[in-house]
Amino acid sequence: MSGTTLAEWLRSREDSALVALLRARPDLATPPPADTVVLATRVGSRASVARACEDLDTLTLTVLEALLVLDADQRPVRIEDLGRLFDVDVRPAVDVLRGRALLWGDDDALSTPPASRDAVNPFPCGLGRSVPSLADADLSVLGDDERRVLTALAAGPPVGxxxxxxxxxxLAGARTPIQKLLARGLLVRRDALTVELPREIGLKVRGDRPLGDIRTSEPPLSTVGRDPATVDSTGGGAALELCRHVEGLLNGWSEEPPAVLRSGGVGVRELRKVAKDLAVDERRASLLVELVVNAGLVADSEGAEPEWVPTAQADTWLSAVPEHRWATLAQAWLELPRLPGLIGQRDDRDRLLNPLAPELNRPGAPRDRRRVLEALAALPVGTAVPDADELAAVLAWRAPRRGGRLRDELVRWTVEEGTAVGVLALHALTAQGRTLLSEGPGAAAKRLGDALPAPVDHVLVQADLTVVAPGRLEPELAEDIALVADVESAGGATVFRVHEGSVRRAFDAGRTAADLHELFRAKSRTPVPQSLTYLIDDAARKHGRLRGGAAGSFLRCDDPVLITEVAVHPAAERLELRKIAPTVLVSPYPLAEVLDGLRAAGFAPAAEGPDGRVLDLKVGGRRIAGKGRRRSPVPAPPSDEQLGELVRLVRAGDQAASTTGGARVSVPGHLGAGPSATMALLQQAAREGRSVLVDFVDGHGTAARRVIKPQVVGGGVLEGVDVSYGEVRRFPLHRITSAALVEGEGPGGVEV
Known part of the structure; x- marks a missing residue:
């Protein structure tokens, strides 16, 4: 039985089949192959075969290994012989392998690339190398101890x-089962410490299960139905919580940026501070840190003492509506080329892995993350998968060669992180998460906006000085409440607490007692408790009695007694306060520092401007220039038209290679556009109306190839019809590196 070569088989395939091949195995198209022989060489290379196997499911991969058991890499085999090894129909798997050119030939002559054995498995299906003389070996004479050894090796791997x-x-001198089997020739000695079970013996031991234990269908996946509206609203709540935490992180790092570790990343102490300030665990704090950097909201200042500082993009993010804030963070997580799940673990040198550490970089992480989400997106809307381990098992069956040692952990981490980001909720994919995958962040933001309840324009003030927001507040109201109260708990309803410090903060920002009374009177659906009124009025009486201005700085007060009290306080000596009038003190220090020192001493001063109005001296926080997101360099996949053009060029290369009367002439680049053999060849083609396969370098320095029917050759330019597109093109002659006449043309160009 003989079969065609891989190059011959590829040459006989339809253009659509070759386009599909290049789509499934993009490494074959870079750089563009000159002809089918070059393409076949790439198809059969070990690295390309190994890469093509990454997307094969367990059954298809087992079929490929079974072909190697039948030595299809050495001689063609029949599909009937392959089918006898399985109890399921193998034709669909065979078609997949053919589509990826991991298998070629008709059903009676199937072949695999010779590199498949090393690329797939040196011991396919757990079987050793073949020893044909053992095909008729008699195992009935073996003892129980010898059978146990054979059974263990037959289960795989076949070496020990x-x-x-x-x-x-x-045999007479053998004492151990291994020695007896070696003496009988049923084991093969590979070296002084290694034995191998021959394939023929392994198949005999396995009996009616020649390939061992294989799973021919993917494992079951337990699912639970959820109300889609509940899933979306729960995810929306998680999205708002994420945005709130990121806002808190940005505000905190604006005031106190953490140092960049010498090895990169954020230190343990700084991470714990983030977790404490935001009232979250360290695992969530680590994810937040990774997100803000990948989203471009925080970057390394790269100074003499580098720090992690918010960028100018952070201000744009902070001013955006919640759904757009979330979309930015969700897209940053989806594209994150790192594994936050490794944070807290130790590397090979037993060093702790910190957030933003370079050891977390994984260029393939976005692809693996998307793969998990797309598996959930393939389920009906509202379908939840409560057990992440079951999902990991299904994905492992679909692509057992993907993910490496962290394959199953990647699934669990994606589910956990996706829930924290709001892409998943209640173990199901949210509508906004589904939209993010298919349509991008813009459409996902709109979808989240539809899922979120309408902003509320009121709050509920309680007698214990708490303020309850029964939903997300309108932006202006949210800003006012955040100024006068601190978040105590968040969720579907956010609870704020008003206290003397928060009221004083509002006064420092320029609000008056009348402003705060009107705010609560107009926006509270419950009666304003008297205790809140007293708190505001009491803070207002003490606030601003001291007035500071820039001298360095000065303090003034209409009450000479209070000025005297400040002047004799120990803090006055530290601030170098000096009385210049009964109601005026001055200091060489900046006003903000003086006011902070007096507030720490128990006074309640306020800053004033030249017109006597209260000023807000709060520092807006440090900012540095944005540096963009950390993205994996994933090029856009070529279109079918581009792949079709590449296939046409491969066909043209085959035609040129088979030319019997033509010549191929290479031209060194320094010859320019002067008379040459190439020009003579092009002029001949123009006179005779023949096509030419032209290799050239375009204006970007990229090598390319086209089939051209020359019309004009001269003046340093080749002008002719590009037969692939039917349009006239011009090529500078000095950019043409070689040319060859094409034989066997039809009316539409090159005959393929």
């Missing part, structure tokens, strides 16, 4: 380490 392999003794 043993000291008994050092010497092969006669």
């Amino acid at each position: 380490q043993t000291k008994d392999a050092a010497h092969v003794v006669s």
Whole structure:
């Protein structure tokens, strides 16, 4: 039985099949192959075969290994022989392998690339190398101890380490089961410490299960139905919580940026501070840190003492509506080329892995993350998968060669992080998460806006000085409440607490007692408690009695007694306050520092401007220039038209290679556009109306190839019809590196 070569088989395929091949195995198209022989060489290379196997499911991969068991890499085999090894129909798997050119030929002559054995598995299906003389070996004479050894090796892998392999003794002198099997020739000695079970013996031991234990269908996946509206609203709540935490992180790092570790990343102490300030655990704090950097909201200042500082993009983000804030963060997580799940673990040198550490970089992480989400997106809307381990098992069956040692952990981390980001909720994909995958962040933001309840324009003030927001507040109201109260708990309803410090903060920002009374009177659906009124009025009486201005700085007060009290306080000496009038003190220090020192001493001063109005001296926080997101360099996939053009060029290369009367002439680049053999060849083609396969370098320095029917050759330019597109193109002659006449043309150009 003989079969065609891989190059011949590829040459006989339809253009659509070759386009599909290049789509499934994009590495074959870079750089563009000159002809089918070059394409076949790439198809059969070990690295390309190994890469193509990454997307094969367990059954298809097992079919490929079974072909290697039948030595299809050495001689063609029949599909009937392959089918006898399985109890399911293998034709669909065979078609997949053919589509990826991991298998070629008709059903009666199937072949695999010779590199498949090394690329897929040196011991396919757990079976050793073939020893044809053992095909008729009799195993009935073996003892139980010998059978146990054969059974263990037949289960795979078929090699074992043993000291008994050092010497092969006669059967009479054998003492151990290994020695007896070596003496019988049922084991093969590979070296002084290694024995191998031949393929023929392994198949005999396995009996009616020649390929061992294989799973021919993906494992079951337990699912639960959820109300889609509940899933979306729960995810919306998580999205708002995420935005609130990121806002808190940005505000905190604006005031106190953490240092960049010498090895990169954020230190343990700084991470714990973030977790404490935001009232979250360290695992969530780590994810937040990774997100703000990948989203471009925080960057390394790269100074003499580098720090992690918010960028100018942070201000744009902070001013955006919640749904757009979330979309920015969700897209940053989806594209994150790192594994936050590794944070807290130790590397090979037993060093702790910190947030933003370079050891977390994984260029393939976005692809693996998207793969998990797309598996959930393939389920009906509202379908939840409560057990992440079951999802990991399904994905492992679909692509067992993907993910490496962290394959299953990647699934669990994606589910956990996706829930924190709001892409998942209640173990199901949210509508905004589904939209993010298919349509991008803009459409996802709109979808989240539809899922979120309408902003509320009121609050509920309680007698214990708490303020309850029964939903997300209108932006202006949210800003006012955040100024006068601190968040105590968040969720579907946010609870704020008003206290003397928060009221004083509002006064420092320029609000008056009348402003705060009107705010609560107009926006509270419950009666304003008297205790809140007293708190505001009491803070207002003490606030601003001291007035500061820039001298360095000065303090003034209509009450000479209070000025005297400040002047004799120990803080006055530290601030170098000096009385220049009964109601005026001055200091060489900046006003903000003086006011902070007096507030720490128990006074309640306020800053004033030249017109006597209260000023807000709060520092807006440090900012540095944005540096963009950390993205993996994933090029856009080529279109079908581009791949079709590449296939046409491969066909043209085949035609040129088979030319019997033509010549191929290479031209060194320094010859320019002067008379040359190439120009003579192009002029001949123009006179005779023939097509030419032209290699050239375009204006970007990229090598390319086209089939051209020359019309004009001269003046340093080749002008002709590009037969692939039917349009006239011009090529500078000095950019043409080689040309060859094309034989066997039809009316539409090159005959393929």
